Amino acid sequence: MRPSTKARLLALGLAGALAAAGCSSNSDSPTPSAAPNTATPAASATPITGRYVAMGSSFAAGTGIGADISTGCLRSARNYPHLLASRLHLDLVDVTCGGATVQNLLSTPQGDHPVQIAGLTADTRLVTITAGGNDLAYSLSTLICANAAGTGKPCTSLPTPQDTKTAAAKLRTTFTALFAAIKAKAPQARIYLVTYPRVFPDPPKTCPGNVISTADSVTLAGIGATLQNTSRLAATDAHITLIDAYTASAEHDVCAPAADRWIDGSNATGTPYHPNATGTAALSTLIATALTHPTSQPTVPQATASHG
DSSP: HHHHOOOOOOOOOOOOHHHHHOOOOTTTSSSOOOOOSSSSSOOSOOOSSSSSEEESSHHHHHHSSOOSSSSSSSSTTTTTHHHHHHHHHHHEEEOOOOOOOOHHHHHOOTTTTTGGGOOTTEEEEEEEOOOOOOTTTTHHHHHHHHHHTTTTOOOOOOOOHHHHHHHHHHHHHOOOOOHHHHHHHHOOEEEEEEEEOOEEEEEEEEBBBBBBBHHHHHHHHHHHHHHHHHHHHHHHTTTTTTEEEHTTTOOOSSSSSSGGEEOOOOTTTTTTTTTOHHHHHHHHHHHHHHHHHHGGGGOOOOOOOOOO
């Protein structure tokens, strides 16, 4: 990997360092100008207007896709919240931040940056969430393994299966608490949990876009599948709409042809193993479709852990 890529890996992957740096942005607390929609949230094609709060980690922030418009959150103006807000003429409050865990959305600030739920108000009409990967050490482990492989070293930073199982159980509980808190603060909002796109192919393998060994890729893909299944269960528990980016992104992984790729891997020009501009555009389309045609949302299958 190029030195600049390695620097981005360390800046993004070490969530603790990022939290210590904090993050803020002029877009964190804008004054909504449009009159809010007074309709109650429902699974209908009723147009949405008004305040839209985007929450989540680097996969929501669009880290690496253009300049950082925040102070330390690695947030892009080309992330899916910005694309969706522009498409639907919504008043965006983007509090996404690279390195965020679900606790950072709910109760634990990232440095000087307040908890993300602080961006919610009673007149919020839409909330999107993409988070959980940092709770399972998914992104951090992937970045560290890619960096190790690029220098010819073995990856020694993978969580054990028991570690992942324990973290997933805690994540499901934290998601439940987050959804309840969002409903209390923004009772009129439609809430959409947008899952992480698939990073590795099925079956996982090494390829020009993935320098991580096949064995380690299988382990990492299993964490991705656990994240998908935990998100699905948590959304079902709380009756939250799930936007299934994981299933939709099949064959758009790091080993897909460049034109089809939603995730760039070790050969990324932006941040490795994170959504690229094509991926964020696809995510915004998935959400827009769910908002305007909710009955088209398919049943979400259980992800296969052995194949990611």
